[in-house]
Amino acid sequence: MAEITLVEAVTMALAHEMEQDPTVVVFGEDVGVNGGVFRATAGLQKQFGDERVIDTPLAEVMIAGMCVGMAAQGMKPVAEAQFEGFMYPMVDHLVNHAARLRHRTRGRLTCPMVVRAPWGGGIHAPEHHSDSNEATWAHFPGMRTVIPSSPSRAYGLLLAAIRDPDPVVFLEPKRIYRWQKETVEDSGEELPLDVCFVLRDGTDITLVTWGAMVKETMEAAQALAEQGISAEVIDVATVAPIDMDTIIESVEKTGRCVIVHEAPKHCGVGAEIAASLADNAIWHLKAPIKRVTGYDTVMPLYRNEMNYMPSCKRIVHAAEQVLRFE
Amino acid sequence: MASTIASFKVDYYQYLDPDGRLVEGSQIPALARDMKELVSLYRLMTLTRVFDKKAVALQRTGKLGTYASSLGHEAAHVAIGSAMREEDCFAPMYREYAAQFYRGVKMSDVLLYWGGDERGNDFSGPKHDFPWCVPIATQCLHAAGAAMAYKLYKQPRVAVTVVGDGGSSKGDFLEAINAASAWKLPLVLVIVNNQWAISVPRSKQNTAKTLAQKGIAGGLPSIQVDGNDLIAARWAMDKAVAAAREGRGASVIEMMTYRLSDHTTADDARRYRPQGEVDSAWNKEPLLRMRKYLMDQGFWDEVKEEELLDECAERVQAAVEDYQHAVSNDPQSIDSMFEYMFKNMPHHIEEQREYAKQFPAEGDH
Numbered sequence A: 001m002a003e004i005t006l007v008e009a010v011t012m013a014l015a016h017e018m019e020q021d022p023t024v025v026v027f028g029e030d031v032g033v034n035g036g037v038f039r040a041t042a043g044l045q046k047q048f049g050d051e052r053v054i055d056t057p058l059a060e061v062m063i064a065g066m067c068v069g070m071a072a073q074g075m076k077p078v079a080e081a082q083f084e085g086f087m088y089p090m091v092d093h094l095v096n097h098a099a100r101l102r103h104r105t106r107g108r109l110t111c112p113m114v115v116r117a118p119w120g121g122g123i124h125a126p127e128h129h130s131d132s133n134e135a136t137w138a139h140f141p142g143m144r145t146v147i148p149s150s151p152s153r154a155y156g157l158l159l160a161a162i163r164d165p166d167p168v169v170f171l172e173p174k175r176i177y178r179w180q181k182e183t184v185e186d187s188g189e190e191l192p193l194d195v196c197f198v199l200r201d202g203t204d205i206t207l208v209t210w211g212a213m214v215k216e217t218m219e220a221a222q223a224l225a226e227q228g229i230s231a232e233v234i235d236v237a238t239v240a241p242i243d244m245d246t247i248i249e250s251v252e253k254t255g256r257c258v259i260v261h262e263a264p265k266h267c268g269v270g271a272e273i274a275a276s277l278a279d280n281a282i283w284h285l286k287a288p289i290k291r292v293t294g295y296d297t298v299m300p301l302y303r304n305e306m307n308y309m310p311s312c313k314r315i316v317h318a319a320e321q322v323l324r325f326e
Numbered sequence B: 001m002a003s004t005i006a007s008f009k010v011d012y013y014q015y016l017d018p019d020g021r022l023v024e025g026s027q028i029p030a031l032a033r034d035m036k037e038l039v040s041l042y043r044l045m046t047l048t049r050v051f052d053k054k055a056v057a058l059q060r061t062g063k064l065g066t067y068a069s070s071l072g073h074e075a076a077h078v079a080i081g082s083a084m085r086e087e088d089c090f091a092p093m094y095r096e097y098a099a100q101f102y103r104g105v106k107m108s109d110v111l112l113y114w115g116g117d118e119r120g121n122d123f124s125g126p127k128h129d130f131p132w133c134v135p136i137a138t139q140c141l142h143a144a145g146a147a148m149a150y151k152l153y154k155q156p157r158v159a160v161t162v163v164g165d166g167g168s169s170k171g172d173f174l175e176a177i178n179a180a181s182a183w184k185l186p187l188v189l190v191i192v193n194n195q196w197a198i199s200v201p202r203s204k205q206n207t208a209k210t211l212a213q214k215g216i217a218g219g220l221p222s223i224q225v226d227g228n229d230l231i232a233a234r235w236a237m238d239k240a241v242a243a244a245r246e247g248r249g250a251s252v253i254e255m256m257t258y259r260l261s262d263h264t265t266a267d268d269a270r271r272y273r274p275q276g277e278v279d280s281a282w283n284k285e286p287l288l289r290m291r292k293y294l295m296d297q298g299f300w301d302e303v304k305e306e307e308l309l310d311e312c313a314e315r316v317q318a319a320v321e322d323y324q325h326a327v328s329n330d331p332q333s334i335d336s337m338f339e340y341m342f343k344n345m346p347h348h349i350e351e352q353r354e355y356a357k358q359f360p361a362e363g364d365h
């Protein structure tokens, strides 16, 4: 069993599912011969041929629209958008069709498709390559938005996303594509969607996050531990729909919550979590809920991008503010 | 009974062949005899190539972010830029530097952009030109919109845009053709067909014999030219720009060229492209044939070439220094993230700005 990176886990999950299920096809720009610009589909076309791993013309509307068509006819297309910032043309097909085909046809037609996309900032990429717009997708009823934060979760959640009978937007935190290696068995075992993962147990404060921000949040938890503060860290993983039960249970225990995300604050997924906590756990809260987020600005070009992204320091600062309330 | 109700053809134009000889039997455009102009355009092609090489070197040594090279496209880009007037509007994609240099964009602006500094998009040159456009083909519709504005203003101005062979597969491009045809817009749509869209070869976009014929399908006069032949490319541009300016509507020009470089510095074309193809493309590249032609005509020689290369190296070096000065001695502040979001900054963004200033990034820029 090999130690693999997050991006290699994506490849492994794709290969596994293509092997198991002949209706799974990989569909996108540069996914074939080139193996994807981040190598997420490396070797797959060699292994499965060019009718399973399909290089498409440069056309995102076509990619999304055709996936709706293929999925409605029983295939399981796994599309790749080269970067999340190039998913915007797909909105019409995802929102008006993929997300509501089941509902519109009273279950007669369904849309078991996945759109994968490298997502988020922090790799000094060019303009439009660093957006974090999970909230955009999370807002639309009828589809799931899933974000892994480790090699094993990437493997298990991508398997689940492909097998899921409904559309899934699968956002891959490219900043941590190659950050850590983990031993991941190619067991074909999926991880559950719609479930949060508790990454670190704690009693004093709950830190809620997802994607690449898991890195800074775990560092912050460690920094807090050194001050004698016990932080629980939750990786939300499926940001739509959100497993509020796990988050509420944690906040009932700690009484304090800081939510961390890279995306802009306004109408971010953090706002939904905070609102649900206000709804369901307000009597357990000892302090206001704080959000540490990207700003409500355009994602800056790379010289300023680290000034934009939440840092360990910002998370610790927010935690300290919250901990001041007795 | 069946009858033909419409039929089409696509003409191809080449005046200067890869060996630098005028193609016999054709009516040679006047530009071929305008040695002063040709020398001046050749100088810009050369400057662009020297700049390009330097930009790649800067990226390789960590002084520049990802950079999209224009290597091999110089004739097409110079033809586009030099056929336009200042008051015309250019909506580029991301590698048409020579066209922009002609319009007054500075080399240091290009470096700022790829160097991760927004000031690059606030470039010198015409203030109404669009910034670089990474979301593929979207610029086609902005150019169509600009053309619509000029038409409604009743101004004799033209919008020019560029799209790649890959980008020509997107609806934005086809919708721009359609709009330009429906409203007879003063628009020139140039397809710079460099045979590759990252790793996807032209043949995988579709099986149409030409991309120009997409314009014909939409009702626009459309031709294909040798985009490595400055004379043909410029002749086609002149014709299209004049038609647009005179109210005769839009056209499509497919310029055939070749991407001699990797897609960007983040790409490694050896993974998907045979070296033999690249080697033979070098025989057709645009500077070589223009240099030969100018030499044959007695308007260029080795000494002039050496002097030009030295001059270009100096100018490029000065641009690099301007760039490095800007990012090191006068970097953009944290405030700059929040400025320009709106004319009237909303209160919550002001608050975020004050907060952000307490948490400057550590280490990494």
Ligand SMILES: Cc1ncc(C[n+]2csc(CCOP(=O)(O)OP(=O)(O)O)c2C)c(N)n1
Pocket: A029, A058, A060, A082, A086, B095, B134, B135, B136, B163, B164, B165, B166, B167, B168, B194, B196, B197, B198, B259, B263
């Ligand atoms: C909408 C969109 N999809 C994908 C990309 C990623 N991407 C950047 S350049 C490129 C290929 C462009 O090829 P082409 O249009 O032929 O232009 P060239 O780069 O060859 O000049 C792709 C797929 C993008 N920038 N925008």
Ligand SMILES: [Mg+2]
Pocket: B164, B165, B166, B192, B193, B194, B195, B196, B197, B198
């Ligand atoms: Mg191309």
